Amino acid sequence: MASIIEMPELVLDKIIEFSDLKAVLTLRQVCRDFRNFIDDLKDSKLPDSKFKQIEIISDKDEKKITFDFVGPDDSFYHFEYSETNNSRSFNGKITNMANLNIVDVAIQDLELILKFQKSNLQRLYFHLDDFQLQTESSIHTLPIKLSNMFNAFGRKIKTRELSIKTYHQSQVTPFLPIADLEALKIIDLYSLEDDMEIEIDEIVKIEQWKKAKEMNCDFHVVNLKVEDICHFSRYRVQSNTISARDLDFLKKAITSSLKFEYSWLAVNIFNVNEEIFNLWGPAYLSGSSSLWYFRIKDSEENILVIDIQQVYNHIYFDVIETRNVPNRAIVHDYNEN
Structure with a gap:
């Protein structure tokens, strides 16, 4: 009897087309032939996962990475990568990763799943709790490897809201450019510690900053120039001080819009x-x-x-x-x- 993988390619394409994300991921684990066939498919032939929210979280205390994907019907996919146990957990099913680098495994999984996302996200959220992690842990490499993956991905992520929660501004600038300019409306910058400061000289040069409609920042901006925020229709920002000249500039900009x-x-x-x-x-x-x-x-x-x-x-x-x-x-x- 012929193997299912020996079916005509058109038939296999149709099987994938009418399957949902979970079915395709399950099929991919059946054998190497299925995995290679699915991985080689063009993105256009894959079903739309239709996620409305994706959360990417690193935890320096637990030494783990988690990915949460929320579907339109509130379906939930939870991936957890533990450096302590060198394991991957998907919706409760744990797989030992042997000698594989857990960050690399997480990046490969994320890249694969993002291929299924065709519709716009409501929110893409990064929680990067690894800036102060000791270098003996590989999890501190997550931000740079994520940034490299997105740069090589070949397309922007269509998300209405991009949220970044971190310790340091160096983990903000690599992720703003990944958002699709047409889809992005809201930028959120959150600090993992109270009273932390941020310089936005480089951030304000990024096209996504210039095109977004709303901005929320709970870092203390040490070099705020009101010219760099007056294009937002809504904004929330903290600064050390502000001059009467700056307030009058904002008044004039707002009354003209x-x-x-x-x-x-x-x-x-x-x-x-x-x-x-x-x-x-x-x-x-x-x-x-x-x-x-x-x-x-x-x-x-x-x-x-x-x-x-x-x-x-x-x-x-x-x-x-x-x-x-x-x-x-x-x-x-x-x-x-």
Whole structure:
């Protein structure tokens, strides 16, 4: 009797086409011939995994790597790679990797699974807890090997949101460029330690930064230039300080745009009240807030409100409707100068 692998290639193509990801991965483990046939297939002939979220996590304390893939129906694929046991676990099934490098195994698995992702992700999340790992562990090589894999992958990852949680900015710049420019809308940069600082001189040069619509950063940005964030329709950022000139620049940029929605700035030091009053005139006071209202260009209904809460050193920019402006507040006309 002929082996199934001896079937015409067209028949095998159809079997793969009408299978889901789990079935293809299972088939790939049947024998070497199936594995080679599947690995040699063009991406276009593979089924769409339709994942909506992928999480890539390294854990320096446990010395392990985990990949979590969430499907549209909340189906869940969990891969775990343990350096301690030199093993791979897939949805609870454990395989010993003998003398193989566990990071290399993880990278190969990820590259294979990404070939099945045709539709857009809602979120791609990196949690890189390995920057301070001692070099005797191979897991500290994960970021650079991931970056190399994505660069060689041949296509960008179509994800609406790209989130990176790490100890250091050196693990941010390699991963922003992997996102497809058309699909990417949101960039999240999260710190694994409180009060950690980041310099964004190089980050702001990356096209994905320039094209994204929303940005959230809980690192303390030490060299913030407001010119590098004013294109976002929504942003959240922390900085050591901000000048009256920078605040006025943001006010002018926002009132000239119909795309802006909301922003939050937190600063460690804020002592520019007198300069702000000279630029914008008296504020409308409400509790701990000093509020200013400005008309937006070419809009009859929308008003920019700037809320400075000096008690907390928080500054909010928001767009409200004219009817929500307090009766005694002054609404400044649009001024492009």
